[in-house]
Amino acid sequence: MNQSRKLPFKKNITVGLMLFALFLGAGNIIFPPELGQQAGDNFILSMIGFLITGVGLPLIAVIAIANSGSNFETIASRVHPIFGVCLTIAIYLSIGPFFGIPRTATVSYEIGVIPFLPKSLQHEPWTLAIFTIAFFLITIFFALNPTKIVDRVGKILTPILLIVIGLLALKSFLTPMGTFEDPKGDFSNNAFFESFVQGYLTMDVIAALAFGIVVINSLKNEGLEAGKPMMKATIFAGIIASIGLALVYISLGYIGATSVGAIGIQENGGAILTLASNVLYGSSGTIILALTIIFACLTTSIGLVTACAQYFQKLLPKLSYKILVLIFAGFSAFVANVGLTKLIEISVPVLLMIYPLAIVLMLMSFIDKTFDRRPIVYTLPLVATAVVSITDGFKAAGFTSSSIESILINLPLYEQGIGWLLPAVIAGIIGFLISKINVKRA
DSSP states (O other), X not given: OOXXXXXXXXXXXXXXXXXXXHHOOHHHHHHHHHHHHHHGGGHHHHHHHHHIIIIIHHHHHHHHHHHHTSOHHHHHTTTOHHHHHHHHHHHHHHHTTTTHHHHHHHHHHHHHTGGGSOGGGTTOHHHHHHHHHHHHHHHHHHHSOGGGHHHHIIIIIHHHHHHHHHHHHHHHHHSOSOOOOOOOGGGTTOXXXXXXXXXXXXXXXXHHHHHHHHHHHHHHHTTOOTTHHHHHHHHHHHHHHHHHHHHHHHHHHHHHHTOHHHHOOXXXXXXXXXXXXXXXXXXXXXXXXXXXXXXXXXXXXXXXXXXXXXXXXXXXXXXXHHHHHHHHHHHHHHHHXXXXXXXXXXXXHHHHHHHHHHHHHHHHTTTGGGGTTOHHHHHHHHHHHHHHHHHHHHHHTTOOOHHHHHHHTTSTTTTTTOTTHHHHHHHHHHHHHHHHHHHHHO
């Protein structure tokens, strides 16, 4: 096969739209309006900080996967093969059937279905059960044939998703609900960094590590092989997805920033969008919001099921891709009926433990040729990161150690949730120096 083959421009646009749709889940739609309400007059500065981590890091993650020529396990295995498999499994299970996939159905139900149910049925468990069955049957339909995911998601679901978001955003720009208010809390004096941290905590980097392989496989199905053509096509698709995400974030953030006078300060983005949609479109606004959430969650569910099935098929070759799709979708439907609150309670501590490790590995994959991928240079910063991230995880789960906390609280940015950053950098430098000394002694 000729490696110099280039992907047609229209097809590359389609892959980019697919990646955009996979990223855009309910959490991504709900978060920006809340940020907008809190940022107020500091909206522009806050949005810049949010876009750097909410869009920039996921883009880098997708490129990192393309650069490795394989999946996230290839990068993690540079520390040790067993570590690579264990961390990758933890990531896929966390964003997959244990939390990420079930959440897509639960959020869809709570925001896109409950408002249309009679009050007597809104808390009946069987209504959620029926919805999750229907939701995951649709997910299975699209995920069972991964070679068609570009056409099905990129050409069908993404335009619908863009239309319903566009209707809400356009109305807010043409007839804004109000003007920017004074910034609230930490957004008053630290708007950029507060938004920078919150954008990072959306955890889209982990999703990108899973979606990256979906993009690569889609490009391979179009006849591309690993190398410059693959890298260029991935970067182009990533840029298309990033532009789409940025436009959605800015639009939804603007809705939140201009909504305070009309609906007051709300406790979460879901409430902001629900009330704002009613102000902007009346009763039809609720329908627009419901369609937005359902389609956003559905595309994310398809992407996560596809990514998980593709990875575990390589890990467990005796199980077919179709069987794995059915397993992940079925298990996710079961877990979704536990409810969103319980899912978050169980999963957040795990995500806080593994997310920083994924970021460190991702960033180091771009510079590992400078130290010939020696395991010591990977291991030391990961150990330093793990000490802080595992502590954060246990803290989120309600288990704290006052002695450890008294030490870690002195770390820069610890209270903002990224106290692992400086220890990782220092440990990386130490590992690099050790590797250089060992090379000279050899």
